[in-house]
Amino acid sequence: MEFLPNEPPSVELIRERHERLLERLRRAAEAEGHDPDRLRIVGVTKTHPAALARAALTAGITRLGESRVQEAEPKVDAVPEAEWHFIGRLQSNKARRAVRRFAVIHSLDSLELVDRVDGLAAEEGTAPRVLLQVNVSGESSKAGMAPAAVATMTMPRTVALVGLMTIAPMGASDEEARAVFARLRALRDELEQRIGHELPELSMGMSADADAAAAEGATLVRIGTLLFGPRG
Numbered sequence: 001m002e003f004l005p006n007e008p009p010s011v012e013l014i015r016e017r018h019e020r021l022l023e024r025l026r027r028a029a030e031a032e033g034h035d036p037d038r039l040r041i042v043g044v045t046k047t048h049p050a051a052l053a054r055a056a057l058t059a060g061i062t063r064l065g066e067s068r069v070q071e072a073e074p075k076v077d078a079v080p081e082a083e084w085h086f087i088g089r090l091q092s093n094k095a096r097r098a099v100r101r102f103a104v105i106h107s108l109d110s111l112e113l114v115d116r117v118d119g120l121a122a123e124e125g126t127a128p129r130v131l132l133q134v135n136v137s138g139e140s141s142k143a144g145m146a147p148a149a150v151a152t153m154t155m156p157r158t159v160a161l162v163g164l165m166t167i168a169p170m171g172a173s174d175e176e177a178r179a180v181f182a183r184l185r186a187l188r189d190e191l192e193q194r195i196g197h198e199l200p201e202l203s204m205g206m207s208a209d210a211d212a213a214a215a216e217g218a219t220l221v222r223i224g225t226l227l228f229g230p231r232g
Helices: 011-031 050-058 069-078 092-101 111-124 174-195 210-215
Strands: 040-044 063-066 083-086 104-108 129-133 160-165 201-203 220-223
Touching: 011 040, 011 050, 011 210, 050 063, 050 069, 063 069, 069 083, 069 092, 083 092, 092 111, 104 111, 104 160, 111 129, 129 201, 160 174, 174 201, 174 210, 201 220, 210 220
Parallel strands: 040 063, 040 220, 063 083, 083 104, 104 129, 129 160, 160 201
Antiparallel strands: none
């Protein structure tokens, strides 16, 4: 896939890339026995301007992702029709602003942060859907709960816990990435059994490892470069 430097893609090009990628990933999911219709793409617009977020929505990408609250706020205001997903590391002091702006928060990386977000959502009168970020690979540089901590999870009162999220190691082979994603799926299944509550979402995979994530049952794949080109 070719990208022109410093030239934002057109609506038509974004639509074409999205449709081709979604078809490819859904084929990969179906080949491994997963429901292809459950896989959706979150278009990651971080570092891109609000105009690109608007173009992405026009192209049919209704779920848009950002990783910094302060950067995201003007984009959320400019494109309120999108379903906005927070996918970055959430600082506790930005949590109130996040529960005000985002429909989905992928990256709750501690039980303490779950409790804080849950309480703030009650105060703000919002009910975002949330996922627990799990450090499946055990890398010290990665955010996320240890898998053992997930076993102690109790259901929040206000926010809706809908699944788990992880990030594979940078530079991982396809086989290594699939092993990480398979472990997250197993953890999700174990947690569902323990709490007696369905957790339909698995947020895993980015541009570099999207196919591996699809093959292991991802439902939300976070894609920036393959849709919008290199970030500035």
